[in-house]
Amino acid sequence: MTETEQQTPQPTAPASASSPGPILVLGATGKTGRHVVARLRAAGHAVRAASRTSPTRFDWTDRATWAPALAGVRAIYLVVPAEPEPIADFVAQAEAAGVRRFVVLSGRGVESYGHSFEPGMAEAEQVVRDAQVDWTVIRPNNFAQNFDEDLFHAPLLAGRLALPTGDAPEPFVDVRDIADVAAALLTEEGHTHRVYELTGPRALSFGDAVAEIAAASGRPLRFEHVTEERYVSELLADGVPEEAARPLARVFVFLAEGHNAAPTSAVRDVLGREPRDFSEYVKERAEAGAWTP
Numbered sequence: 001m002t003e004t005e006q007q008t009p010q011p012t013a014p015a016s017a018s019s020p021g022p023i024l025v026l027g028a029t030g031k032t033g034r035h036v037v038a039r040l041r042a043a044g045h046a047v048r049a050a051s052r053t054s055p056t057r058f059d060w061t062d063r064a065t066w067a068p069a070l071a072g073v074r075a076i077y078l079v080v081p082a083e084p085e086p087i088a089d090f091v092a093q094a095e096a097a098g099v100r101r102f103v104v105l106s107g108r109g110v111e112s113y114g115h116s117f118e119p120g121m122a123e124a125e126q127v128v129r130d131a132q133v134d135w136t137v138i139r140p141n142n143f144a145q146n147f148d149e150d151l152f153h154a155p156l157l158a159g160r161l162a163l164p165t166g167d168a169p170e171p172f173v174d175v176r177d178i179a180d181v182a183a184a185l186l187t188e189e190g191h192t193h194r195v196y197e198l199t200g201p202r203a204l205s206f207g208d209a210v211a212e213i214a215a216a217s218g219r220p221l222r223f224e225h226v227t228e229e230r231y232v233s234e235l236l237a238d239g240v241p242e243e244a245a246r247p248l249a250r251v252f253v254f255l256a257e258g259h260n261a262a263p264t265s266a267v268r269d270v271l272g273r274e275p276r277d278f279s280e281y282v283k284e285r286a287e288a289g290a291w292t293p
Contacts, residue, residue, distance in 0.1 A: 021072045022046040023186055024099075027079030028054050031145060032105060035179030036077050036186075045187060048073065060086050070094050075101035075186045084115075084123030091127045101134045103185045105178075108139040108197050108260045117251050136185045140198040141260050144172040144281040147213060148290035157293050161210055162224040164231045164249060166256045169203030171263040174276040181270045196266040200275050203261050212279060216286035228253050 023040055027033035028049035040047045050058035050069045058069045060081045076099055080087055091102070106121040115122045128135040146152050155161045178198055185191045204212075207223040214221035226234070228249045235245035254260075267275035285291070 021074035022048040023075045023077070024048045024050060024069060024073040025077045026050055026058060026069075027077075027105075030079060031143065031149060032175050032178050032182065033077065033079055035176055036182045039179050039183035040186065043183065043187070060090070063089075066090060066093055067097070070097040070099065073097065073099050075099065076103070077182055077186060078102050078104045078124060078128070080105075080120040080124040082118070082120045084119045087120065087123045088127045091124075091131055091133075095131050095133055099133065101186065102128045102131075102136070103182050104128055104135065104137045105182070106137050106139045108141050108199070109254060110139060112259060113251070113254055117247050117254070134192045136191045136193070137195045138178065138181060138185070138198055139195060140173045140178050141200070142170055142172050142255075143178070144174045144200065144276075144278055146172075147209065147282075148285045153290075156210070156213065156221055156291055159220065160222055160224060161206065162226045162231065162234060163206055164226055164228045164252045164256060165206050166225050167205045167207065168256045168258050169205055169261045170209075170255060171199035171201070171203040171261070172209065172278050172281075173198050173200045173267075174278075174281050177267050177271075177275045181267060184270050191270070196270060197264045198266050198275075199260075199263045201263060201277055203263055204278065209278065212282050213286070213291055216282045217291040219291060221291070 023045055025033050025037050025040070025047060028037050029051045033049075033051070037047050037049045048056050048069065050056040052059050056069055058065050063086070070093065073094070076094060094102075104124050106125055107118055110118055110121050110125065125137055128137075143150075147156060152161050177200075181196065181198060185196075207225075210221050210223040231252065232242075232245045232249045235248065236242060240248075267273075
């Protein structure tokens, strides 16, 4: 059997968002995906958690993993790869398999920077809009958890976070709020064909954010604004490939221009409550020793 034959599903009856089939969560071990899985399961929904290391294996580069992940699925939390190439084929295969609801994790500002910075997210938004499915897009600001789980953590442990963001404010959003919103969109009605820009309740500069972390952790942390070129140079010195370093730097320059500075009401609109404040996140993680070397 050829690869093409392996990846082509047999047509099935369309699944509605309220049907008993499972909800497929891609990136299920990732920063938002693992929280989405937990929220859905806690609410009693059947969940198929999929990633390269999950029992349900899913790999964007291995199309033989697509059909088993999609079988019988009613809705998808779509976390896409950086490269757009496989996205249209996957969405078409999911639609043919009977999936009728997609919640797409995108990024705030993608409508402006689009294929220049985040081609996978831009492609996913367009593909689901063109498909005959119920879709909702969530576009969060920078995650609060970037400071203790990802990009900003190692520099903070070393005492200095340097970015080309200047004093531009950023309404950092807690990934737990993103997960709560995604779970609601996957299981509730009334959100079809809508885009939600998810933010925290207030905007603060990266320098202010680092100052809050320093105060809560009791460490002498500092933020330094650097030029785009210097930031790229520092990333390259840390072993980041240039093809990744330059788009990342451009994202921060985009933020420095203030495009994503204003908080929105989207979390409250979906959940009926205020989003978590950055200070709440900092207090919790500092008490857990997140910034203690």
